[in-house]
Amino acid sequence: MEFSSKLLEKAVNEMAQLPGIGKRTALRLVLHLLKQPKEQTQFLAESLQTMRNEVQYCKSCHNISDVELCEICCNEKRNHQIVCVVEDIRDVMAIENTGQFKGIYHVLGGKISPIDGVGPSQLNIVTLVEKVSSGRVAEVIFALSSTMEGDTTNFYIFRQIQQYEVKTSTIARGISVGDELEYADEITLGRSILNRIPFENTMKSS
Amino acid sequence: MEFSSKLLEKAVNEMAQLPGIGKRTALRLVLHLLKQPKEQTQFLAESLQTMRNEVQYCKSCHNISDVELCEICCNEKRNHQIVCVVEDIRDVMAIENTGQFKGIYHVLGGKISPIDGVGPSQLNIVTLVEKVSSGRVAEVIFALSSTMEGDTTNFYIFRQIQQYEVKTSTIARGISVGDELEYADEITLGRSILNRIPFENTMKSS
Structure with a gap:
């Protein structure tokens, strides 16, 4: 792919490093940004940088958090x-x-x-x-x-x-709710029979 | 979707404004950036901002360019x-x-x-x-x-x-090279017969 602008090429190349984003998709995204107000690109860039630099991990459970101990770990x-x-x-x-x-x-x-x-x-x-x-x-x-x-x-x-x-x-491993038995793989189906549960239990869950 | 971090939420929301990127994909991309060195996020953010702020359009053909007149328009x-x-x-x-x-x-x-x-x-x-x-x-x-x-x-x-x-x-509108006739739509096929070209012409193109 040949670009008419080095700036554009650089932006596309950086974008294409994200997983699942190829060069063509990256170009589409970058051209979209060009059509939007400058603020959108600025907000995107700033929020990514702030997040990357300031995000913390909960020191107890390693969940992403803005503080030392995440909300779940704090919840008594x-x-x-x-x-x-x-x-x-x-x-x-x-x-x-x-x-x-x-x-x-x-x-x-x-x-x-x-x-x-x-x-x-x-x-x-x-x-x-x-x-x-x-x-x-x-x-x-x-x-x-x-x-x-x-x-x-x-x-x-x-x-x-x-x-x-x-x-x-x-x-629990087993057949997903809503799944047809005939399409289930053998291992899952086999395990779901071995690990069967009392029928009353199914009525408890919403 | 509930996020454990406001910074993360903001980054995901900004990312999800890009076309074809939903919240889940945005989260996947942002979490990927978190696993990479800080420089990658910085390069991405900077290249997007520089591109958005400094890119120029060729004053003759409106193609994206780094200079006033793009390479193609300059080419004598x-x-x-x-x-x-x-x-x-x-x-x-x-x-x-x-x-x-x-x-x-x-x-x-x-x-x-x-x-x-x-x-x-x-x-x-x-x-x-x-x-x-x-x-x-x-x-x-x-x-x-x-x-x-x-x-x-x-x-x-x-x-x-x-x-x-x-x-x-x-x-020219017509049947794509490599396409099977039976799958072509009627309008395209009809036009390709009306606008048929001398057979010798097909031998010129590579």
């Missing part, structure tokens, strides 16, 4: 004995949206994935083990995605904390 | 008597990539589209008419997309310049 109405281990902040948002969880979180910041060069030391595992070893945690819920990396991470953490007196659980 | 080897009218700078890039056009361009900056509130006065039509009326243009090629808006714009410009002695043409 929540059950601080139940810790839900998630991969990143998007999972916290997804679980919070369900309104079904009243404990606290622990954000790992990724999954163990040797292929991507991510080892246990790059994740927030040490602080989780410290939290558990202090004896203030009654249950650890693993809520990572059900992939090879997710399972590996679960197992790694489980090995680190099994010496302490703590209950561990994982979120 | 090009035929300044043939003007190709296009919607925006992406079309210039697309046509330049073919290497088949040696004339100059005129970038309208959009198409006449009452639904979107775009009238002729918002487009660079006056300067085109001036260029034609000066008598230095021998042929105007309409290269707008073949839509209702494109055809309207073509016709509007044609009415403005038909009083001057200038040849007008439009890029």
Whole structure:
């Protein structure tokens, strides 16, 4: 792609470094900005820089926060004995949206994935083990995605904390609500039969 | 969507104003920036701002340029008597990539589209008419997309310049190279038969 302006080319190249944004999409976005008032570009640029430079991570759960201790960790109405281990902040948002969880979180910041060069030391595992070893945690819920990396991470953490007196659980795997059985994969269907639940339980959930 | 940080929320909201970027995608992009070195966000923000504030439009063809007169308009080897009218700078890039056009361009900056509130006065039509009326243009090629808006714009410009002695043409509409006839729409196929070309011509093009 040849550009008639170096400034334009530079902006497109920077934009195209974002995941899922190719050169063509980047050009479309940049040309859109050119058609909008200058303030829009300024607000976008400033908000990105301010966010990148000033955002903090909760020192307890590593969730993104504007203060030292995030709102969830500060909230005394929540059950601080139940810790839900998630991969990143998007999972916290997804679980919070369900309104079904009243404990606290622990954000790992990724999954163990040797292929991507991510080892246990790059994740927030040490602080989780410290939290558990202090004896203030009654249950650890693993809520990572059900992939090879997710399972590996679960197992790694489980090995680190099994010496302490703590209950561990994982979120239920099964057929999604609204899904047709015939399209479900065998492993999921098999597990959903093995881990069947009392029928009365389904009537409790909204 | 509830965010645990106002800074994050602001950045996501600004990002989500770009076309085709929803809140979820915006969050994914912003979280990606958080994982990268601070410099990447800084470079992105700075390049966008510099581009928005300093980019210039060629005073002759309205193409994006870093100088007053763009490279194409400055190029004395090009035929300044043939003007190709296009919607925006992406079309210039697309046509330049073919290497088949040696004339100059005129970038309208959009198409006449009452639904979107775009009238002729918002487009660079006056300067085109001036260029034609000066008598230095021998042929105007309409290269707008073949839509209702494109055809309207073509016709509007044609009415403005038909009083001057200038040849007008439009890029050929027909079956794309590599396309199967059975999937072509009737209008395109019909036109491609009406506007058939001597077979020898197809052997000239690469």
